[in-house]
Amino acid sequence: MLYKNIAKPVLFRMDPEQAHHLTIDGLHTVGNVPGGRRLLRAMYGVRPCPELQTELWGIRFDNPVGLAAGLDKNAKAVPGFSNIGFGFMEVGTVTPKLQEGNEKPRLFRLPPDAALINRMGFNNVGIDGMKRNLRNQGHRSIPLAINIGKNKTTPNEQAEDDYRACIRALYGYGDFFVVNISSPNTPDLRNLQHGDDLSRLLAAVIGEIQAQHAKFGGRQKPVLVKIAPDLTPEEVEYTVATIDRSGVSGIIASNTTLSRDGLSHENRKETGGLSGRPLTERSTELIRTIYRLTDGKLPIIGSGGIFTAEDAYEKIRAGASLVEVYTALIYEGPGLLRKLNDGLKTLLRKDGFSRISEAVGSAHRSK
Template identity: 55%
Template sequence: MYRRLLKPALFHLDAEDAHHLTLRALGMASRVPGWTAPVRALTAPADPRLTQTLWGHAYPSPLGLAAGLDKNGEAVPAFCALGFGFVEVGTVTPLAQPGNERPRLFRLPPDRALINRMGFNNAGADALHARLAALGTRPVPVWVNIGRNKATPNEEATSDYLRLVRALGDVADAFVVNVSSPNTPGLRALQAAGDLAALVRAVVDEVEEGRVRTLNRPPVLVKLAPDLHPADFEASVGAVLDAGAHGLIVSNTTLSRGGLTHPSREQAGGLSGRPLTERSTALVRGAYRLTRGRVPVVGVGGVFTAEDAYAKIRAGASLVEVYTALIYEGPGLPARLGRGLSRLLERDGFASVTEAVGVDAR
């Protein structure tokens, strides 16, 4: 139904208008009590092979929703109902901000891709806290992706990240430090090893101090860009580990435009989707080898099929996230990927997804 009816109708709308319309509908559905649990029982049937325990939390599936789709945590119950094993909200900044001027989101259908230059448009930390606190018990972990306000200079960026940890520490199951979006001027400079180590160390320390107040210790992950020079990527991974981070997300959107055919390829912003599939998988493999499996790696970029997700897992990803494919494939995607992963694990004789992590990177 999505491919034949809903998708054609949505693709006739401006990309951001379609996004807001869909999110509003999912948000309204999320406020209707009683339906999400039985629907999730259909979309995410229990398969012990897909279950992992990471950072003290159970992950019923390695498939998660990437940040950017639900910036303000408006539709978490609905996304849980689709069958995701975890949901990442944000990017959130301390203060609400409108983001960049529209148009700022572009579809590239022949390339199965999106370009966005949203600019961390969000309602701010207080609004996100209120929504997440109102959820109560959640069927899956909910991560919070954090970034600095556009008006905050890099020299003061750490204070923004710490404000977010203090404001959201009691409702986040993990924090994702976003220093790799290409749409906030100067943000990617924070990926330089020295600056990154200081920032991550400060965030980790704040989480440790906050545990005394909230009895919660969310792990800290760092999201890196796919456009770093190999030597810089290695240095950044090393800095993240040395600073005490608990995981890596590889990778964010790219500024590369190689191989694109759609006229919107000339638009400024970060590219996501199918063109990033092979590049992000190679970076997952590189990160897994650099970390030697000491912390979990999360693979994101161009995951459209179970085979795409499985390739990232075999390259070293403990978890895999999707975003762009959900726009093109529709709400049945998480369940379809989950079923496909189960078949692939059975085919290759793995009793659990954990056994498959990194087998192609050793």
């Protein structure tokens, strides 16, 4: 109620990107003092529940709801986000070199559609800046994924060099990595989802992961691939098969969409990637398809239009082992996380499941 009645009206009167930076800066400040972290846990924290705990790739997740990439692009507020109820979080997308991104304005709200459109263009402080932020911050209590991409000026033929540079610089700081080849806001980036480019890129990424594992020891860190929701059925089949053969650890479905179907707000005319409620069913259907194509053997993180526990549960039943939110957090505030977790517990019990892992892909088994 505090967010919806006080914070949101103030933030929604501001330019969206200005509000974004204010939120990140506030979480950075509060999350980097012990008293602040305790306050965040008291206000928004989610109590661990055995039913919602799961393990993937040797990593324990206290609950299946994570923060999608794009909100904390520079890993500036990791301790803050770690204490408001997330089960894990993604930071980035980060590129090797600092990048200003596209011209402003580049972030737009569509309130009647419960959506956002962004054309940020991988604005970030680069691998050195992210490394500095992660090194200088306080303790984090949840698994951290680092979402990596290529600089705008790097041609696709040399893209693998950028992805390898990100892994090489940040391997010691993340629990797993996400290869972003699906943002619509970097020219030609989505072309890396197709053909020999994808095979070559993933081979290079896996090779770098293995090289860093040999250097650091311990558990080899997982790497996932984030794909677009706008692929044709034939493209989905080919892309998923290529990813499956590559040896990566999983898929995130999905990134933002270029579709504008059913939108009512005037900002629908803006270019960029659309996220939020209009993506709910599209991303769930993509999860369903990936699960079917891989016989449920390749873990999926579901992202796109999750506003309610029912939305999250549908993605889990379709085949997602974990889920991520972003746009709903902007519209609903941090209280969303407690609602999602409480709702998921209720839905699990209703269907007779004792663990979240038992519900993964259950829609396929019930057919």
